[in-house]
Amino acid sequence: MRIGMLIVVLSMAGHGLFAQPPENDDCMGVIDLGRAPYCPDSSDPVNTAAIFSNSHATASSIGAGNNPTCFNGGTVQRDVWFAFTTSDTIIDYTITVTGVPGPAGEPALLNPQVALYRGVCAVNSLAELLCASASPGQNRVVLQAEGLTPNITYFLRINDFSETATSPAGSFSICIDKRNPIHLISEGSSTACSGLLYDAGGPDGDYSNNENHTFTICPTPPSACINFTLSYFNIEYNDFATTDQLLFYDGAAALPGNLITAIGGIDYASASSGVCFAVQATSGCLTVQFVSDGSATFDGFAGSWTCSAVPCVVNSPISVDATASAQAIITALSTPQTQATITHIDCGAGAYGTFAAGDNTDLGLRQGLLLTTGELRYAPGPNFSPGDGNIFTADLGSPGDVDLDTLSTLFGNGTRSQDACVIELDVFANTNELAFEYIFGSEEYPEFANDDYNDIFAFLISGPGIAGLPALNNQLNIATLPGTNTFVEINSVNNLNNWEYYRNNEVGLSLQYDGLTADFLGVKKSLTARATVTPCQTYHLKLAIADRFDGIYDSGVFIAELRGGTPEIAVNFNSGVDYLIEGCTDQPDEIVFRMDNPPGAAVAYNVVLGGTATLGLDYTLALPPQLTFAPGTNEIVFPVSVLTDLNDQEGTETVTIMLTRDFGCGLVILAELEIELRDRLRVDINTGQDTVRLCMNTRTELVVEGATTYFWTPVSVFDNPTSSTPLATPAEDGWVYVVGQVGPGCVATDSIYLLQATPRVTIATAATALCRGQSISLSAETNTNGEGLTWSPDDGSLSATTGLTVEASPSVSTYYFADVQVNGCAVKDSVYIQVDSLPQLLTITADPAENRYCQGERVVLSSPAYDPAHYANIMHTWSGIGLETADSLYNIILTATDTFTYQRMTTNGGCVAVAEVTLHVITAEGITIQPRDPLICLGESIDLVVNSTAGGTISWSPATALSCADCFAPTASPMVTTVYSPSITIEGCTFLPMVSVRVNSPPSIQLIDNQAICSGDTVQLNLAVPAAGVDYFWTSLQDPNFSSNDPGLRISPNESDTYTLTASNDCGAAMEQTATLFVNTPPAGLTIAAVPVLTGTHPTVDLAADVADGGGSGTFEWTLAGVLIGTNTPLVGYQPAAANLPAYAVVTYRNACGVLTDSVLLQLLDYRIPTIFSPNGDGVNDVFKPFIQGTVDQLTMEIYNRWGQLVFATNDPANFGWDGLYKGQPAPADVYLYHIRLGITGENLTTSGQVTLVR
Structure with a gap:
């Protein structure tokens, strides 16, 4: 028996040791759960297939994003895979993984974790969408999945985590069910991106006493913004004791430091009831806390939340215009159903005007008229002050209004009004109803509600068919709560009375007023004032507001356009996109005709159908030509279906629907709607942008529109590949793609290129300095074409803070900055503009x-x-x-x-x-002397005439040889050239012009006689300076044809000659000189006679030089190797030292006209021949050869033995020795005969003799 038990134990151990992993150990072996919902009963013993296990599973890898974001420890050991396909009607799911015992008693899974993926089972092809992990020690985890695409396969990855070394792997069940969007605050938390939250009493019950609940919303994946809106709240209120509270925290816990705002409590100034209250959280989580005391219970609250990957959009203040003209007000109020004319305005300065509220405000009306009890400028938010403006100026001190006082007497405590603001209009009604939206707001909310300190307003209408109050001259107040006769004012609508119409604005950003009115439970943020009227009649409308009791805290009423009580047209797009589309869904969209106020009797309207789309070909819509609202009916719905054709190139077509009616004063278009009809689904990334630039290692948000669900690839690039606004973090440049889907099978794709490029910006300007009061143009050169460009400082000196070019007008020297921020990448450039000034007085x-x-x-x-x-x-x-x-x-x-x-x-x-x-x-510009430069002959005279345009007096200097010294026309008779300078005085100014009277003297000649030159040389004969007015003439003794008139004649004669120069002037004076010029000839040539080769120990040489042609007198100079060896003789005998040869002998000949040289080479040939040699290899006398002093260029040596045999011969001057070998063998010792011929430059010497070879 022990042996058997041991075998069983060993067998089980062996089975555990070699257990195989489950089939769904990785994504390729995924278990397909089929179409959701999937939620089998795992407790049924028969339904064992509903139980799964991750025992023996191993870690799998999917490439990018392998480790789910929420898995504890960041590991995926023991993970298993499942797949399911979404329904075509459900998009929000609750996925629950619960550890349960296995069919055979296997342990239940502990600490389960689950991640949701979309994509395909391949490396880098799955994108994590959501992730959830159970609390330590728990066996259940819940994942809220919202907005899943219909008919798409999703993947679940399930594993466990361990806080110890023990594996918690085991069996579990899976439930994928339709998500219930309703949560109670007692449930504690949600990871959903959207949902509804109620107090613990739920939608239909009240909360209980002594509650303290927190509900934490932390969407997965984490979001950048959570928007939470209370559609209504009504909790216990007490002025002076702590009571019920509703608190909001920006974070995952109810910590005081995270508090956003609180409703209720002990603060009597905090409203405990109201509608349309909104908060935002930016930390990724929002915590809502509700605390009740033990005294009373109320309705509680209902709220909803949504999350977004986009940062929160902060509400902006409204804008107001207190200077608006009457026409601007009419423009803001008029519609096609009404024509209004202002008949009277009675308001304090700045108390009325127009307002504009864009999409990022929370007022609830877009534009219209604003009347206040103080000043218009106090109305815009944010709400950071009590609203009294300046306590000394908020009370305008202006009178009240009689009609408002009458209402206060008839329906209140009779408190008189003050600071009234009243605008009266005549309104022509084209329809059977006159209506407008309005919002009343006040700073007296909530603390002065139900007190005497509250303001009043009224909308009084009078005209045909209006049954008003006789005390008001038959005017009717139409500012009442819907379906009642309750006038809207602070005491009738607040956090205690009719709180369903009250909005708490104590933390509002768009308006200063602490409280505002709204429609019932916030179905819309405005109330409607309406009156049934007779069409085609004129009605008088009085809009009035005033302070009561005091004038410090302000109130205001916002009034939208005046319209008829006509239907509105809208579309319910069941496809999820805001246009009609072919072939994407079988469920028709709906055209909805709606009236705010159901008619008391049947009313009909004409229906006009148009647009570019063709009814019956592109779409079907069974609209009658006349639409009738039965009594009590306020909505009529017609289905519209799109017909699919084969032409997908039609582009975008339109369907237009108009409601018209003639109430008796002309046809009026009451409502109009245009709907786009597209032939196919189109998705668009970043509004058609083809490239997004972003910095390296940064991320960028992409926005896609056109479909209801999306999937981005490559999934590794995106934080949430199924988002319409994912964050992309590319590792490199490249395309990314999105597939958009509408319905079960209608898809479209788009792509965009992500380019990692750092922006650049450079400021260019024509100058960097200007004078105070001037402007200068600044231009930004960017590679983003101005995207993300802002200029600073925004101190009013720039014409704009955006745009590639701005004008700067600084009053002081200023640094200007151009910042470019593109997808988180920021660069900037700056320029310093120097502002200068000049002294005020610069007059000269x-x-x-x-x-x-x-x-x-x-x-x-x-x-x-x-x-x-x-x-x-x-x-x-x-x-x-x-x-x-x-x-x-x-x-x-x-x-x-x-x-x-x-x-x-x-x-x-x-x-x-x-x-x-x-x-x-x-100046002397008008003074001249004529003639300007006179020339006279010796002994002659000339008249000098001075012209002066300005007159004056004159005095000549010198007065020598002048006929007069103080006249303007003296006669001058100088004997030599003289410069005269008359002194001319004009209006006290003295001028000294000058004139030179030249006297023509006899000419001057200076010739040099008996000059000697060489043939070809140039010489100037006359050295005298030529004189003006002199004629010169040259002649030659040897050449009768020679002549010249050049006084500075230069000549180059080849032979000696005598020249004569004659000079004469205009006055008849003449001079003549003669000069002889001797011309020498240069030597023609110089040669040295040839010299033979020298021989002997002390050779002697005779050198002879010969000069050809015009030697004339000259000298000789002889040198040998630079050493002087003879002078003054053409013949030289010389004995050179043998050691100095060879060398050149050089002769130089010189005379007055040239230098010649020639040279000759002196060479020595001397030798010695030995008579004995011993070729025994001892290095001494081993070779027989002649020993030569100098060099030879020719050599022949022949050696014969005693029998006349030639034993050696050579003709190589460089190697001519005999080594004693004959035919390669040593020659015998003996006497041998030699014949040697030596030569140098053609000179040869021959010798013969005997030599003895000794061994």
């Missing part, structure tokens, strides 16, 4: 100050002094004539030269100013 004055200045007079030009310390870079530049000082000085000295306008340009950085002054100068 002249010293001396005269009307006219004499030419040559010194003048000082100066300006008022300034402090140079205030103008560090100031510079001056003068333009003018006769400046004596530098043109860069502030003040200058000049010599008056002529009438001139002097200018000084003064600069200081970017400032430039030009000052000028004109000096009128009396």
Whole structure:
């Protein structure tokens, strides 16, 4: 028995050791759960297939994003895979994994974790969508999956985590069911991206006493913004004791530091009831806490939340215009159903005007008229003050309104009004109803509700068929709660009375007013004022508001456009996209005709159907030509279906629907709707952008639209591949793709290129300095085409803060910055614009100050002094004539030269100013002397005439040889050339013109006689300076054809000659000189006679030189190797040292006209021949050869034995020795005969003899 038990134990151990992993150990072996919902009863013993296990599972890998974001430890050991396909009607699911015992008693899975994927089972092809992990020690995990695409396969990855070394793997069940969007605060938490939250009493019950619940919303994946809106709240209120509270925290816990705001509690100024209250959380989680005391219970609250990957959009303040004209108000109020005319305005200054509220405000009306009890400018948010403006100016001190006081007496405590603002209009009604939306707001909410300190307003209508109050002259107040006669005012609508119409705005950002009115339970944020009227009639409308009891806290009423009570047309797009589309869904969309106020009797409207789409071909819509609303009916619905055709190139077509009616005063278009009809689904990334630039290692948000669900690839790039606004973090440049889907099988794709490119920006400007009061253009050169570009500082000196080019008008020196921020990547450039100024007084004055200045007079030009310390870079530049000082000085000295306008340009950085002054100068320009340069012969006279256009007096200097010294036309008779300078005085200015009277004297000649030159040389014969008015003539003794008139004649004769020069002038005087010129010939050639080769120990050489042709007298000089060996002789005998040969002997010949040289080479040939040699290899006398002094270029040596046999021969001068071998063998010792011939440069010597070979 023990043996058997041991075998069983060993067998089980062996089975555990070699157990196989489950079939769904990785994604390729996934278990398909089929179409959701999938939720079998795992407790049924028969239904064992509903139980799964991850025992013995191993870790799998899917490539990018392998480790789910929420898995504890970040590992995927023991993970198993499942798949399911979504329904075509359910998009929100609750996925539950519960550890249960296995069919055979296997342990239940502990600490389960689950991740949801979309994609395909391949590496880098699955995208994690959601993830959830159980709390330690728990066997159940819940995953809320919202917005899944119909008919798409999703994947579940399930494993466990262990806090110890023990594996918690085991069996589990899976339930994939339709998500219930309703949560109670007592449930504790949700990871869903959207949902509904109620108090613990649920939608239909009240909350209980002594509750303390927190509900934490942490969507997965984490979101950038959670928007939470209370559709209504009604909790216990107590002015002076702590009571029920509803609190909101930006975070995953109810920590005081995370508190956003609180409703209720002990603060009597905090409203405990209302509608349309919104908060935002940016941490990724929002915590809602509700605490009740033990005294009373109320309805509680109902709220909803949505999450977004996009950062929260913060509400903006509304804008108001207190200067709006009457026409601007009419424009804001008019519609095709009404025509209004303002008949009276009675408001305090700045108390009324128009308002505009965009998409990012929470007012609830887009535009219209605003009336206040204070000033319009106090109305825009954010709500950071009590709203009284300045306590000394908020009370306008203006009167009230009689009609408002009547209402206060009839229906209130009779408190009189003040600070009234009233606008009255006449309105022509084209329809049977006059209606408009309005919102009343006040700073007296909530603390002065149900008190005497509250303001009043009314909308009073009168006209045909209006049954008003006699006390109000038959005016009817239509500012009432829907379906009642309750006037809307602070005491009738607040956090205690009719709270279903009250909005708490204590933390609002768009408006200052603490409280606002709304429709019932916030179905819309405005109330409707309406009156049944007779069509085609004019009605009087009085819009009035006023303070009561005091004038400090302000109130205001926002009034939208005046319209008829006509139907509205809308579309319910059941496909999920806001256009009609072919072939995407079998469920028709719906055209909805709706009236706010159901008619008391049947009313009919004409239906006009149009557009570019064709009814019956592109779509079906059974609209009658006339639409009738039965009594009590406020909505009529017609299905519209799109017909699929084969033409998918039709583009976008339109369907238009109009409701018209003639109430008796002309056909009026009451409502109009245009619907797009597309032939196929189209998705669009970033509104058609084809490339997104982003910084390296950063991420960017992509926005896609056009479908209801999306899937992005490559999935590894995106944080949420199924989002319409995913964050993309590319590792490299490349395309990303999205598949959009509508319905079960209608898909479309789009792509965009992600380019990792760092933006660049450079500021270009024509100058970086300007003068105060000037502007300069700044241009940004970017590689983003201006995307993400902003300029700063925003101090009013820039014409704009966006755009590639802006105008800067700084008043002081300023740094300007161009910032480019593209998808989180920021760069900037800056430029420093220097703002300069100049001294105020730059006028120029002249010293001396005269009307006219004499030419040559010194003048000082100066300006008022300034402090140079205030103008560090100031510079001056003068333009003018006769400046004596530098043109860069502030003040200058000049010599008056002529009438001139002097200018000084003064600069200081970017400032430039030009000052000028004109000096009128009396000049000698009008003074002339004729003739200008007279020439007379010796003994002659000439008349000198002075012309002066300005007259004056004259005095000549010198007066020598003049007929008069003070006349303007004297006769001059000088004997020599004389310069006369008459002194002419004109208006006190003296001028000294000059004239030179030249006297023509006899001409001058200076020839040099008996000059000697060489043939070919050039020589000038006359050294005298030529004189004007003299004629020169040359002749030659040897050449009768030679002549010249050049006084400075230069000649190059080849033979000696005698030349004569004759000079004569106009006065008849003449002179003549003669000079002889000797011409020498240069030597023609020089040669040295040939010299034979020298021999012997002490050779002697005779050298002879010969000069050809014109040697003439000259000298000889002989050198050998640079050493002088002879002079003054053409013949030289010389004994050179043998050691100095070979060498060149050089002769040089010189005479007056040239130098010649020639040379000859001296060579020595000397030798010795031995008579015995011993070729025994001892290195001494081993070779027989002649020993030569000098070099040879020819050698022949022959050696014979005693029998006449040739034993050795050579003709190589470089290697001519005999080594004693004959035919390669040592020759015998003996006497041998030799014959040797030596030569150098053709000279040969021959010798013969005997030599003894000794062994």
